[in-house]
Every structure is written in C-alpha cells, then in structure tokens.
Amino acid sequence: MAVTRRQLFKHCLTTGLLAWLLPARAGQQQAPVLDVTLRAWLDVLIPADETPGAGQLGVDRDLLKKARKDDDYGQVLARGVAWLDRQARDLGDKDFLALDDGARESIASRAAAAGTESLEGLFFQLTRVDALRYYYIRPEAWHGLPGYHGPPQPLGYLDYQRPPGK
Amino acid sequence: MTAQAGSEHDVVIVGSGAGGGALAWALSRHGIRVLLLEAGPEYDPHTDYRLADNDWELTGFPFKPGSQGKHSFAPLQRLEPRWDGLRTWSKLLGKGVTGDRRTASAYNHVRGVGGSTLHFTGEAHRLHPAAMKMRSRFGVAADWPLEYAELEPYYLEAERLIGVAGPAKDTVRTRSAPYPLPPHPLSYASQRLQQGCRKLGLDWGPNPIAALSAPYDWRPPCNYCANCNRGCPRLDKGSVDITFIRKARASGFCTVWPETMVTRVEAGTGDRVAAVHYLDTDGNAHRLKARAIVIACGAVDTPRLLLLSENHHAPDGLANDSGQVGRHFMETVFWVSTGLHPEPLGSHRGHPSDAICWDFNAPDAIPGVIGGCRFTPTAGEADLTGPANYAYRVAGGWGKSGKDALRKAFGRALSIGAIGENLPNTGSFVDLDPDEKDAAGLPVARIHSHLDATECRRLEFMAKTCREILHAAGVEEIFEEYGNYDNFNTTHVFGTCRMGADAHQSVVDRYCRSHRWRNLFVVDASVFPSSGGGESPSLTIEALAIRSADHMRELMQRREL
Numbered sequence: 001m002a003v004t005r006r007q008l009f010k011h012c013l014t015t016g017l018l019a020w021l022l023p024a025r026a027g028q029q030q031a032p033v034l035d036v037t038l039r040a041w042l043d044v045l046i047p048a049d050e051t052p053g054a055g056q057l058g059v060d061r062d063l064l065k066k067a068r069k070d071d072d073y074g075q076v077l078a079r080g081v082a083w084l085d086r087q088a089r090d091l092g093d094k095d096f097l098a099l100d101d102g103a104r105e106s107i108a109s110r111a112a113a114a115g116t117e118s119l120e121g122l123f124f125q126l127t128r129v130d131a132l133r134y135y136y137i138r139p140e141a142w143h144g145l146p147g148y149h150g151p152p153q154p155l156g157y158l159d160y161q162r163p164p165g166k
Numbered sequence: 167m168t169a170q171a172g173s174e175h176d177v178v179i180v181g182s183g184a185g186g187g188a189l190a191w192a193l194s195r196h197g198i199r200v201l202l203l204e205a206g207p208e209y210d211p212h213t214d215y216r217l218a219d220n221d222w223e224l225t226g227f228p229f230k231p232g233s234q235g236k237h238s239f240a241p242l243q244r245l246e247p248r249w250d251g252l253r254t255w256s257k258l259l260g261k262g263v264t265g266d267r268r269t270a271s272a273y274n275h276v277r278g279v280g281g282s283t284l285h286f287t288g289e290a291h292r293l294h295p296a297a298m299k300m301r302s303r304f305g306v307a308a309d310w311p312l313e314y315a316e317l318e319p320y321y322l323e324a325e326r327l328i329g330v331a332g333p334a335k336d337t338v339r340t341r342s343a344p345y346p347l348p349p350h351p352l353s354y355a356s357q358r359l360q361q362g363c364r365k366l367g368l369d370w371g372p373n374p375i376a377a378l379s380a381p382y383d384w385r386p387p388c389n390y391c392a393n394c395n396r397g398c399p400r401l402d403k404g405s406v407d408i409t410f411i412r413k414a415r416a417s418g419f420c421t422v423w424p425e426t427m428v429t430r431v432e433a434g435t436g437d438r439v440a441a442v443h444y445l446d447t448d449g450n451a452h453r454l455k456a457r458a459i460v461i462a463c464g465a466v467d468t469p470r471l472l473l474l475s476e477n478h479h480a481p482d483g484l485a486n487d488s489g490q491v492g493r494h495f496m497e498t499v500f501w502v503s504t505g506l507h508p509e510p511l512g513s514h515r516g517h518p519s520d521a522i523c524w525d526f527n528a529p530d531a532i533p534g535v536i537g538g539c540r541f542t543p544t545a546g547e548a549d550l551t552g553p554a555n556y557a558y559r560v561a562g563g564w565g566k567s568g569k570d571a572l573r574k575a576f577g578r579a580l581s582i583g584a585i586g587e588n589l590p591n592t593g594s595f596v597d598l599d600p601d602e603k604d605a606a607g608l609p610v611a612r613i614h615s616h617l618d619a620t621e622c623r624r625l626e627f628m629a630k631t632c633r634e635i636l637h638a639a640g641v642e643e644i645f646e647e648y649g650n651y652d653n654f655n656t657t658h659v660f661g662t663c664r665m666g667a668d669a670h671q672s673v674v675d676r677y678c679r680s681h682r683w684r685n686l687f688v689v690d691a692s693v694f695p696s697s698g699g700g701e702s703p704s705l706t707i708e709a710l711a712i713r714s715a716d717h718m719r720e721l722m723q724r725r726e727l
Contacts (some may be wrong), residue, residue, distance in 0.1 A: 032666065043566045112564065117258075130566055132557035136572075137221040144573045145553050147512040152551065153217035153399055156389025157515030160353045164512030164577055 035064065037096050039080045042131050044104045051143050054131050062134040063127065071124070080123025083111075168434070171316065175421070176203035176455040177718070178618050180428045180471065182629050183281020185689035186462035187406035187414070188324065188708035192715030194419035198210070201421050201456070202411070203444060204232045205463075206277030208424040209284060209407065213230055215397035223520060223552035227285040227396050233278050235467055238599045240614040242268035245652055249622050251396065251627060252501075252651035257643075258562050262653040263609065271655040273466055279424050280407030281702075282464070284318060287394040287519045287546060288376040288403050289702035290330040290710075292321050292339040294538065296529050297587070300696040304529055304536045308494075308695035311667045311676040320709035327413070328706075329382035329402035332374035347379045354515025354541055355580055356543050358507060362639025363523055373522035376404030376705070377431050388457075392551045410708070428471065429606060431459055433479035437684045445606060453556055458685045458718060458727050462711075465495065465659035465692035469596045470611035472663070472673075485663070485680040485688070490673050494590035494661040495613065496697040499621055501649035502544045502583035502631040505641035507558065512577045518546025526631070527699040529587065535624045537587030538699025541631065544583035548646070550566055559646065577674035580641050584628035588660075591618050596662050615654050619713050663692040677717040678710060685727055 039060040046054035054060070067074035084096040087107045093099050096107070114121030135141050142148055147157075147164030159166075177193055179186045182204040190200045207230045209215075214228050239537035245253070245266050254262025263269050266559025270540065276284045295314035300307035322343055325332075332345035349372030352360060356370075363370035377398070389401045401408050414420035425447045432453070434440030442457045447594045454597045461468050469492040475484035483491055497564045507513075523541040525531065531538050549555050553576060562577055593616030598609040617625075636644060650656065669681035678693050680686040698706075721727040 046569065047566055048296040049566050049569060051569070055200075108564065129558040133224060133554045136557050137224060139220060142553065145576045146510050146573070147577050148514065148553055151218050151220060151222045151389035152393050152514075153222075153389075156391040157512070158389060160390040160392075160512070160515035161351050162512075163354055163356075164510050 004023070025074050034078055034081050035060065035063070037084060038063065038077060038127075040097055041081070041084060041127065044101075044108045045128050046132050046135050052140050054135050057135060057138050057140055058087055059134045063130055076126055079119055080127065083120050083123065172492065175199045175456055176722070177201070177458045177705045178203060178454060178465060179460040179462055180442065181205075181281065181462035181464070181467075181690065182279045182406070182411060182422065183464065184283055184406055184704040184707040185460060185691075185711045186460065187280065187410040188711035189308065189460060189462065189689050189715050191327070191410040191414040191417075192712040193718065194414045194417040195247055197365070197419055198412065198719065199419050201423065201454075202414075203426045203428055204279050204422065204424045204726050206234070206279070206424065206428045207231070208279040208422075210598045211397060211398065211399050211408070212533065214363070215399040216394055217396055217399055223554045224252070224406060227276065227548070229612040230278070233276055235275065235277050235611075236602070236604045237273055237611045237613060238602045239270040239654065240612055242270060242592075242654060243616055244268075249651055252622060252625050252649055254648040254652055255646070256559065257645040258559060259647070262648055263294035268617075268651070269653050270613075270615075271653050273463060273659065274655070274657040275466075278424060279411060280405045281673055283405040283433065283625070284397055285395050286405070286702070286704060287517075289519050289542075290325065290328065290332070290374045290376040290705040291698075291701035291703075292374075292403070293698045293706050294338060294527050294529070295387060296593050297538065297696060297698045297701075300529060300536075300589075302544055306536055307398055308664060308666060308671070310695050311665055314339070317706070317709050318715065320712045321705060323712055324705055326710040327386070328376045328409045329378050330374055330376050330404070335371045336407050338528075345374065347382060350375055350379050350517050350520050352378070352521050353390070353446050353513070353543075355511040355513035355545065356521045357518060358509075358511060358580060358639045359543055359582060359635060362635045362637070365638040366634060368523050368635070370521050370523050373519050373696075375517060375519065377517060378402040380406075388612075391574075392515055392518050392546050394518060395546055398594050403706050405616075406533055406695050418451070427606065430475040431461070431681065431686070433475065433477050433484055437682065439484070439683045439686045443697050453561060457722070458687065460687040460689055462688070462690045464690050465662045466596055466611045466613065468688055468690055469662040470598065470609075470693045473598050474608055485682055485686060488670050488672065490664055490671065492662050493595045494617045494695075495594040495596050495615070496588040496590055496660040496694070497594070497615055497650065497654070497656040498658045499539075499586040499588045499617075499625060499631055499650060499700075500583060501625055501628040502548055502581060502647065503629065503636055503644050504548050504550065504579055504581035505636050505644040506545070506575060507578045507641050509640065510577050511580060513579055513581070514551040514577055517539055518551070519543065526627075527701070529542065529699060531699075532624060534582070535620060535627060537589055537620070537624055539586030539624060539628050540634065540700040541584045544581040545579060547583055548579075548581045550579045550581060580636060580639060582632045582635050584632055585658075586621075586624045586628055586697045588697045589620060590661055590696075591616055612656070617651060622651060658697070660691045660693070660694040660697045660703065663688045664695050665696060678714045687714060
C-alpha cells in the first residue's frame with residue numbers, strides 16, 4: 001500500500017502530463033545510441049565502488065526490455081537520452097558519451113533538482129527508481145547491506161530477535 | 167446451457183475464502199457433501215510463492231490470471247484542508263495524492279482457493295465484545311444479533327484447526343481454553359517499539375497469529391522471513407487453503423472446482439432458491455441444484471452476486487426484500503507511519519505483525535471519538551523487507567553517496583500502523599455499475615466510499631499515536647506516511663449483507679441464513695453489522711461459518727433443508 005514508483009508514473013499518465021511531455025512519437029533516437037547512452041547514464045546513477053556499477057550488471061537491458069513492452073515508458077527513455085545529449089552539446093561536447101564523469105554528474109544533478117513535471121525530472125525519477133529496483137535484485141549488489149544475504153527463503157531469519165549480525 | 171436435474175452435492179458454496187473454506191470443513195467433517203465453487207485459480211505454495219528467487223522483491227503477491235475480480239469506483243469525496251495532516255506523503259516521492267479529491271487505488275483481495283487469506287499476514291483476532299453492541303451501547307452502526315459468548319467456542323475451534331499462536335492472557339476477550347500454540351517472540355524491531363510504548367504507558371504484547379510458533383499438524387514452524395503478504399511457501403501460515411480446505415478435501419466429502427464463475431443464484435418459488443448458474447473453465451454455462459446454497463464472496467462481490475440474481479421471484483435482487491443488500495459498506499480505516507531508527511534493527515526480519523497494542527481497541531477508548539483502533543508493526547505491510555524498496559523509498563540520493571546511504575539505512579526502518587473502526591454511513595455502499603461489465607458481460611460491483619468526520623478524527627488520533635510511538639522508540643525523523651483518507655486502499659471490507667434480528671433492517675439472521683430464502687446463506691464479512699475496532703476479520707468469519715454449519719446440520723436433521 002506504500003507510495004510506489006507505479007503511482008508516480010500513473011500520476012503522470014492520469015494527469016495527462018506524459019502526453020504533454022511526449023507530444024510526438026517521431027524523432028526517437030536510434031536504438032543503438034539509446035542503449036549505449038542509457039547505460040552510461042545508469043552508471044552515473046549507480047556507479048561502481050565496492051560493488052559493480054549498474055551497466056556492468058546489465059541493468060540497462062532490464063529497462064530497455066520494459067520499454068519494449070510499454071510505449072510510454074520507451075518514449076520517456078528516448079526523450080530523456082536526447083535531453084542528455086542536448087545538455088552535453090550546451091557544454092560544447094558532441095554528446096553525453098563524450099563527457100567526463102564530472103560533467104555527467106553535473107547534468108544528473110540538474111535532472112535531480114527538476115520536478116517530475118519536467119521531462120528531465122521525470123526521466124531522472126523513473127530511471128533512478130527502476131535502476132535501483134533492478135540493481136538490488138542482483139547478488140553482486142548485496143555486499144555491505146547489514147543482515148541481508150539474499151532472498152528471505154528458504155532460510156528465513158532465525159536471528160530475528162537479536163540485533164543484526166549479533 | 168447444461169441443465170442438471172439434481173446434484174450429487176448437499177451444499178454448494180460460492181467462494182472459498184475464510185467463510186467458504188471454514189464452512190466446507192465444518193460440513194464435510196460430518197459427511198455432508200459439499201461443492202466449493204471458486205472463481206479464481208488454485209495456488210501451489212511451493213511453486214507459486216517465489217520468495218527464494220533473487221528477484222522476489224520486484225513483485226508482491228503473485229496474482230495469476232483470474233485471481234482478481236473487477237470492480238469500479240464511484241467518484242470519491244473532495245479532500246478538505248482541515249484534514250491535510252492525514253494525506254499520504256513520502257520524503258523522497260512527495261505527496262501520494264496531488265489533487266483535491268480522494269483517489270482509489272484498490273480493493274486488495276485474492277480470488278483463488280483460500281481467498282484473501284493467501285496474502286494476509288495471518289492476524290487471528292477475536293472481536294472486542296463491546297464492538298458487537300455498537301447500537302445499544304453507543305447509538306451507532308448496528309448490534310450483532312448474537313453475543314461474544316455464543317461465538318467463543320467457535321473461535322476456539324477455528325484457532326485449534328489453524329494452529330494460532332497467541333498470548334496466555336486476554337482479560338477482554340475471555341477464553342475457555344488457551345491458544346493451541348505459544349506466542350511468537352518479538353522481533354528486535356518490535357522490541358524497540360515495545361520500549362517506545364512503555365515510555366508512553368501503553369501495552370505492547372504478542373499478537374495472535376495464524377502462523378505456527380512450533381510444529382503443528384504436519385506443518386513446520388515459521389522461519390520469520392517477514393513476507394507473509396507474498397504468500398507462504400513453507401505452509402506454516404494458516405491460510406484457508408492449507409488448513410480448512412485441505413482437511414475438508416481429506417474428508418472425502420468436499421469437492422473444489424477452481425476457475426468456476428457463478429453468474430447468478432436462481433430464486434425459485436416459495437421460500438427456496440433453486441440453483442446456481444455458473445461458467446466452467448471453458449466459459450460454458452451450467453445450472454446446478456443443491457439443498458442449500460451459500461454465498462461467501464466477500465463484502466464487494468457477495469452483494470454483487472445477489473443483485474445480479476434478480477428475477478421475477480426476486481425483482482430487487484436476491485435476499486433484498488429489505489433493500490439492505492449492498493448498504494452499510496465498511497472499509498479498512500488505516501494509517502502507517504515509518505521512520506529511520508538511529509540503530510541497525512534488522513527490521514526486515516521477524517513476523518511482520520508479531521505485536522499489538524490493544525489499549526485503544528474498545529469502542530469508547532479513543533477520547534472524543536466512538537470506535538476503537540489498534541496498533542501493530544508494519545514493516546511488512548509497508549513492503550520494507552528488501553533492499554530494492556529501501557533503495558528508492560528510504561535511502562534516497564544517487565551515485566556513490568546513494569549506495570552508501572542504502573548501506574547505512576538498510577534494516578533501520580521502523581514502521582507502525584493502526585487500523586480502526588469504520589462506522590457505516592449512507593454514502594458508503596456497493597451497487598452494480600451501469601456501464602462497466604466483466605468478461606462475462608455482467609455489471610461489475612461499484613464501490614461508493616465516503617469517510618465521515620468521525621472517521622477522520624479517529625484517523626487523526628491513529629496518526630498522532632503512531633508518530634508518538636515512533637519518536638518514543640527512538641526515531642528522529644519520519645520519512646513516509648500513508649492512510650486511507652486521501653486514497654481508498656482497502657483489504658478488510660464489511661457490512662453489505664448485514665446480519666440482524668429484524669428482517670426489515672437486515673439481510674440474514676443470526677445464523678447467516680437469509681430472512682426470505684430459507685436455503686440461502688451468506689457467510690463472509692458482509693454480514694458484519696459493525697467492523698470492530700480494527701481487528702482483522704478472518705477468524706471471526708471462520709467462527710461464524712462453523713457456527714452456521716452447526717445450524718445447517720440441525721436444519722438438515724430436521725429436514726428443513
């Protein structure tokens with residue numbers, strides 16, 4: 001019953017916001033460019049540290065798979081990636097892929113600060129939430145999470161009466 | 167249509183949830199031949215509940231095709247600034263409802279063998295005795311036409327069959343024998359909430375739970391994975407499919423037909439219903455006779471089926487001579503607050519509803535508001551039991567700092583919720599939607615829901631107390647709150663075929679038998695004259711069903727059925 005990413009997306013759909021943000025179906029980027037740029041974008045959101053980055057774990061493929069089933073979602077991805085490239089050009093570079101890490105993070109900060117009534121804000125929120133969901137179902141991502149070592153079954157948590165790890 | 171002259175079954179039950187399943191067991195154990203018709207599919211706990219898969223967290227309960235009924239909502243009420251403190255919000259995701267009208271998310275239910283117990287957490291509550299006398303004691307709702315003491319032996323029977331784990335003492339709900347199993351020890355997170363309650367002078371003790379605290383009746387004990395709502399693959403949770411229905415089938419006198427949709431009950435001449443009409447799995451129509459017919463589809467679909475069953479013998483719908491079918495709809499009045507605790511709690515572990523505070527459960531316990539409530543931990547209900555949800559709802563941020571924030575936050579969410587009484591009002595009812603149809607071309611149930619100021623005041627008290635308990639337990643900042651004020655989102659539904667002594671004011675009598683049709687029974691929470699002070703209803707439904715079965719058996723022995 002909690003507030004979910006589905007509610008966020010549904011809100012945009014029901015208020016007509018998505019239609020406003022996505023007025024035309026034409027002009028989508030070519031799929032290969034979308035794939036590579038999306039992967040780079042997700043690595044900004046979930047970079048490698050002591051656990052792998054989102055791209056290394058193939059999270060981009062999960063989002064693209066979802067986009068193939070949901071046209072509106074695919075439109076958000078395509079237009080969001082186009083927005084990333086426009087920001088890169090404003091900085092004097094060819095596209096988002098040509099930017100260094102710092103410049104990419106700067107663009108991400110701008111998207112993060114925007115509200116979901118804007119394309120970049122919606123793109124940021126949806127890709128962030130979905131990337132996190134798909135990232136943290138992978139065992140490589142679980143290192144360092146206190147008391148979590150994998151799915152709740154078949155072992156359950158027989159230490160549930162004690163502090164985690166004690 | 168296939169017409170059957172007779173039937174090899176004595177009793178046909180429509181719906182296999184808490185009411186239908188318990189009734190099937192209670193009849194079949196005495197050699198009465200029962201046919202259980204279920205619109206939804208059957209679940210195999212070992213293969214359908216995927217809690218051992220890495221991606222377990224991406225989906226909630228695994229709804230199969232046909233496992234949810236279709237329904238619609240009439241426009242809901244305008245939201246008022248005076249109740250802004252009851253609006254859904256999240257620190258990271260913002261307001262849950264941005265408009266100025268109440269929205270409708272869902273009537274959360276499962277159509278399937280076992281009904282909504284397939285996704286319940288297993289709370290096994292007896293009603294507060296005073297909550298059964300709301301009209302005579304407080305001038306609201308309606309009285310139950312029976313006393314708690316009459317229901318008590320049936321509560322006990324249900325608890326023993328299920329293997330309920332509960333506390334030794336209960337001074338309000340008097341018991342003729344102890345629970346069959348000892349209570350579940352409190353999780354570490356629940357112990358923190360207990361400390362908070364004690365600081366406020368509140369009691370926080372073990373919750374009676376239909377999940378095994380020790381091996382019982384061939385089933386293993388709970389291993390505290392905290393995800394009962396996704397379906398229990400171990401079979402320790404006492405859902406109706408693995409308790410009542412399993413035993414009913416074992417009797418040799420109960421047959422279950424899943425994916426069988428009853429479209430109407432045929433009113434006959436005199437005071438008897440003649441047959442049920444149903445669609446089989448291939449969509450073929452059939453007619454089936456029985457000595458008695460029982461409707462147990464829940465407080466949304468039971469009135470729908472009765473209203474769909476109008477014919478020239480029952481022109482206003484079946485059992486609707488009083489005009490009461492569909493009226494007095496009551497929903498789940500609830501609130502949940504969640505915050506981060508400074509200490510690692512491992513709050514993703516333990517039974518998700520292991521403890522309860524009953525202090526405000528009596529109908530007159532909340533200052534200035536009639537109708538009670540109760541408080542329980544809600545990390546499971548809030549779906550904060552795995553890292554994916556934590557990552558986007560709790561930790562926040564992105565990049566390396568976002569990953570670090572999750573590592574710090576995981577297991578620290580402390581969540582508490584309250585469920586309260588919902589008094590019936592004239593704006594809340596269920597009728598047939600004139601426009602929307604189901605796959606069979608039949609009108610769907612349309613839910614009209616209105617929350618009166620009394621409900622909002624009760625919700626205010628619930629929200630305030632949740633916040634106080636969290637802060638007393640050490641939470642510095644609450645990051646998410648939601649309830650049903652701005653968003654209809656209900657699991658427990660009641661009241662739409664009220665039970666009562668007066669045939670002009672109710673649909674069924676004290677044995678859940680139709681006042682008008684003497685071989686027709688309704689056995690689900692639609693018969694509740696009042697909702698109780700937040701108690702989960704499944705055990706009461708089961709107790710009522712077992713009691714009805716005893717009465718049906720007497721009627722059969724007297725050849726009145």
